[in-house]
Amino acid sequence: MSKGKVTHYTNIEAVEFGPTAPGAKIRVLIDDEHDGAPVYKLRMIEIDPGGHSPDHSHPYEHENFVVEGKGQVMIEGVWHDLKVGDVVLVPPGTRHQYRNAGDTTFKFLCGIPVDKYMQKEK
Amino acid sequence: MSKGKVTHYTNIEAVEFGPTAPGAKIRVLIDDEHDGAPVYKLRMIEIDPGGHSPDHSHPYEHENFVVEGKGQVMIEGVWHDLKVGDVVLVPPGTRHQYRNAGDTTFKFLCGIPVDKYMQKEK
Numbered sequence: 631m632s633k634g635k636v637t638h639y640t641n642i643e644a645v646e647f648g649p650t651a652p653g654a655k656i657r658v659l660i661d662d663e664h665d666g667a668p669v670y671k672l673r674m675i676e677i678d679p680g681g682h683s684p685d686h687s688h689p690y691e692h693e694n695f696v697v698e699g700k701g702q703v704m705i706e707g708v709w710h711d712l713k714v715g716d717v718v719l720v721p722p723g724t725r726h727q728y729r730n731a732g733d734t735t736f737k738f739l740c741g742i743p744v745d746k747y748m749q750k751e752k
Numbered sequence: 753m754s755k756g757k758v759t760h761y762t763n764i765e766a767v768e769f770g771p772t773a774p775g776a777k778i779r780v781l782i783d784d785e786h787d788g789a790p791v792y793k794l795r796m797i798e799i800d801p802g803g804h805s806p807d808h809s810h811p812y813e814h815e816n817f818v819v820e821g822k823g824q825v826m827i828e829g830v831w832h833d834l835k836v837g838d839v840v841l842v843p844p845g846t847r848h849q850y851r852n853a854g855d856t857t858f859k860f861l862c863g864i865p866v867d868k869y870m871q872k873e874k
Contacts, residue, residue, distance in 0.1 A: 638838050639838075
């Protein structure tokens with residue numbers, strides 16, 4: 631059963647991604663496991679200046695909204711500049727990477743399907 | 753087939769809700785019909801000072817992130833103050849309403865499932 635939730639995103643723990651994404655942290659704002667979200671997980675990604683996510687691909691999409699800072703997203707080899715208020719759809723199965731392009735933390739929302747609706751590797 | 757997308761949210765048309773939500777507009781940032789979003793529609797709701805959404809309920813959830821201004825959300829009769837950076841999960845089947853509580857436009861992201869994953873009225 632889904633429970634309601636009202637909180638500030640900074641009240642949710644920021645966890646380091648690890649060596650494949652230097653300078654990057656993630657906060658899981660809403661998910662299925664803890665919150666009973668039916669179809670979608672909402673996460674905040676925070677990348678320090680000089681940091682980036684891995685150049686990778688997976689069978690599920692990303693839906694992004696830029697909240698703070700300046701960055702770039704690469705989709706299928708093409709880099710796009712990102713500023714606050716930009717919206718990004720990275721389609722399933724598409725090569726992509728994010729990086730900070732400024733001197734403050736680059737923060738963006740990143741939604742993905744919950745596990746039961748996630749397209750799996752073939 | 754899902755297409756990629758990178759744009760600023762203000763490049764997407766804001767449409768008035770109509771008489772049940774005075775002062776409220778919606779921009780559909782990412783959806784299934786136009787963008788091929790697999791599971792989730794991302795919308796921006798913008799409510800003018802004094803405006804509000806209807807007091808209503810539906811069998812699908814809302815996932816919100818507050819982007820600008822001050823507002824309030826009612827969930828099952830309880831009002832919660834909202835500021836920039838607040839995260840809200842309104843569970844499926846829950847009575848809810850949003851209203852502007854400041855003197856500037858109150859803007860928040862509002863995600864819902866695409867039609868094929870939307871719980872229908874019983």
